[in-house]
Amino acid sequence: MEHMKVFLILGAVALSLSGCARVSSVFQGGGSSSPAPQAEAAPPPPEEIAEIVSAPPPASGSRTADDFDTVTDEQRTAASAAPSGGEQRLGEVVASLGDPTQPGLWIKTSLVDAQQSGRLEYPVRGTSAVVELRPLDGNGGSQVSLAAMRLLEAPLTDLPTLVVYAN
Template structure:
């Protein structure tokens, strides 16, 4: 019992701590409402993350056409790839088909450390597309994953492991 008294005293003294005051606040409390409003304003001021506007495939998708939800405009933009003067070669990679439920035109590769825009070329047929380059977190040489839409635009075999040349814009 003697050991319990100091512990209880310590716990009760913590109740007056400013960090615990919110636990006991009542709804409609002006201080709580002001804190919530301030937090909401800070969140609204944050720069929005890059969001891929391509919708995910429907849960009932079964065919390649159903999984590829890119628009004709997205495909036309990707196909307008041309070699830029400021473009730099990042290297080559062997790519496998990424998750068909992950929409968009992208390549997850260890050749980049952050999301950037770039271009990939499929040397077997000379096709080249503009693409979003996403970091895979792997080590260079570990291979890459490419979106279903990108594989289709490159006319690469969906079940193959194409070697791609990767460029950063």
Template sequence: MKLFPMPPVAFAALFALGACTQFGMGQPEDTAPPVTTAPSPAGDVVASDMSEGMSAEIAGVPADPVLTSAPPPPRAANTQATLDTTTTAQRKQAAAPAAPDAGAKFLGTTVASLGSPTEPGFWIKTPLVKTETKGRVTNKANGKSSAVTLIPIDGPATGGSRLSLPAMRLIDASLTELTELEVTLGG
């Protein structure tokens, strides 16, 4: 006997949130350690994580506003299609192959779960970056990729990441399982 019928996407969202809670993710607001920027000898901006005394050669590449400007889903949204408010043009732009770019840099591999399905746009919250920037994720299982905004979260570089619903749909990642991704700066 079913007391409360639940759409599959609602179940997937609850499952992902439960998994995040088990791993300590999504606890009060995720915060990144203090980051300062300084010019390098070449004139590029270099991010420096003051808590670890390390620096990463991450040039300031602004996030693409087209990929992050989707409206939030309506309150009654309860399916993948209604939670994903990105437009066809945004999905086409995110799916477009990366242009050969001398500035593209492989950041690493991460395991991602579904991020908040109510946060619109193409993004990944990951400890692989220290500043918000433009990037790309590639699903290692099928080779499909998406342009995304890389959003820093606190944690070791080996920590897990959270990927937006539109990006997960675009790269054919499972909403209920962990997905191994390659993360690239730029592209």
């Protein structure tokens, strides 16, 4: 019985990890020569936070979270500074990790209709970060940049509940 549990757990882990690999479908004609999808370019962030939330794109050979997170230490310090007040709480969202090839500090959420400056708070850790609020098309869950998730100390593989504020 104990061996069966171990087998089932290992099988579930193997199936989960197989989805992470870049596997081309024989039926779709994909191959290793297919170009990697390019991240869509986001419009420039609001001027009042551009220096804090903007970052260069990661290098093409990036593989680790450190490689993809191109936000500087100075930006992290500025983004994690105590809020100055005058912000409006928009609500709570359950968020997932967004596209790691899109640099900077941002959240895509259905709580906003237009791009604007704001802040995220992760109550579990008591952390917050200045971010760019980007509208999310459709009804999907909110997506947060790799740099913002790391700054908030939120688990990258979890679905943390975050509080969203607009300036």
